[in-house]
Amino acid sequence: MKRFSLEYYLDGLRAQNTVVLAQSITLVESRKRTDQDLADQLLNHILNQESKSVRIGITGTPGVGKSSFIEGFGTYLTSKGKKLAVLAIDPSSQRTGGSILGDKTRMETLSRNPNAFIRPSASGSTLGGVNNKTHEAILLCEASGFDVVIVETVGVGQSETLVNDMVDFFLLMIQPGSGDDLQGIKKGIMEMAHGIVINKADGDQEKLAKRSKTDLLNALHLFAASETGWSTKVELCSSLEKKGFDLIWQMILDFQHIMIENGLFQNNRSNQNVRWFENRVNFGLIQHLSDHTALKKNIKELRSKVQSGELSVSMATTEVLTIVKQLLT
Ligand code: GDP
Numbered sequence: 001m002k003r004f005s006l007e008y009y010l011d012g013l014r015a016q017n018t019v020v021l022a023q024s025i026t027l028v029e030s031r032k033r034t035d036q037d038l039a040d041q042l043l044n045h046i047l048n049q050e051s052k053s054v055r056i057g058i059t060g061t062p063g064v065g066k067s068s069f070i071e072g073f074g075t076y077l078t079s080k081g082k083k084l085a086v087l088a089i090d091p092s093s094q095r096t097g098g099s100i101l102g103d104k105t106r107m108e109t110l111s112r113n114p115n116a117f118i119r120p121s122a123s124g125s126t127l128g129g130v131n132n133k134t135h136e137a138i139l140l141c142e143a144s145g146f147d148v149v150i151v152e153t154v155g156v157g158q159s160e161t162l163v164n165d166m167v168d169f170f171l172l173m174i175q176p177g178s179g180d181d182l183q184g185i186k187k188g189i190m191e192m193a194h195g196i197v198i199n200k201a202d203g204d205q206e207k208l209a210k211r212s213k214t215d216l217l218n219a220l221h222l223f224a225a226s227e228t229g230w231s232t233k234v235e236l237c238s239s240l241e242k243k244g245f246d247l248i249w250q251m252i253l254d255f256q257h258i259m260i261e262n263g264l265f266q267n268n269r270s271n272q273n274v275r276w277f278e279n280r281v282n283f284g285l286i287q288h289l290s291d292h293t294a295l296k297k298n299i300k301e302l303r304s305k306v307q308s309g310e311l312s313v314s315m316a317t318t319e320v321l322t323i324v325k326q327l328l329t
Helices: 006-014 017-031 032-044 066-079 132-142 157-164 179-183 185-190 202-221 245-261 264-290 293-308 311-327
Strands: 054-059 084-088 116-120 150-153 169-175 197-198 233-236
Touching: 006 017, 006 132, 006 157, 017 032, 017 116, 017 132, 032 132, 054 066, 054 245, 066 084, 066 116, 066 150, 066 245, 084 132, 116 132, 150 157, 157 169, 157 185, 169 185, 169 245, 179 202, 179 233, 197 202, 197 245, 202 233, 202 311, 233 245, 245 264, 264 293, 293 311
Parallel strands: 054 150, 054 169, 084 116, 084 150, 169 197, 197 233
Antiparallel strands: none
């Protein structure tokens, strides 16, 4: 891919040019050393821009209606004068019931909306829709004037925790279901969510959706109250009939208002930055060390000794760390 000067990217972002925004995200996702240096400079330049954005993470199992919701909710937000960026799951990386959803065009209306920007995450390098440059992509979208950023994820492994660590508001989307179905929702995810949306609250399912809401609220009562002054809200929605978007947006605004009032909004973002930094350093250190030829050889030998039972795990670990310490002195 063609690369440009730092000024080109900065001017393009400032001018809210979405082609340049897409190119900037590609740049930060690149693994090439020269690209990474340029990406570092770019990210450092946009650092001090005051952002009045809200970052929303949306998680839910495939088929729950995330893309239908983002399409409808996003259109609603742009009609209210918002500029929306969506860091979406690449459908080609998603499988449901054995069939690949690649042929389905997700968020078709929104993709033609001049006030919306949709970036499917690069396939192959994602964990449920999140890749290791999603945080950077959020900052680039904000630098380009997008004031609502949605990060979509499917509940795979650690993807919810990863997303929760880069957004302000974490939204869990579920379908109307019986008490048994609700039991299946991982407790950790429920506790993490600032809002739970029961989608498909329409037609035959509307009654069930209302019952699910009561059940959920009862279940949420069992959790310890959050120290932030916010307790998880539950809203009904029909993405099909475009119902509930106003209440969901109000819920997010209320949350943001409370968090800004009690000083936790910025505080949370600062803490997220610290964790982001620490994770990057850890990751970088491990990568750097694992590229070390002699160390690699040592670890390989120790691994087979652990496997054959010749050496205990703890002794083998100590040996590796001793070698690492020697390398660093
Ligand atoms: P995703 O995999 O989570 O992105 O889910 P989709 O948005 O692709 O939706 C999965 C299916 O649910 C599609 O057939 C949608 O038409 C349907 N669907 C989505 N939202 C609603 C809704 O609010 N009501 C009803 N009845 N169906 C919906």
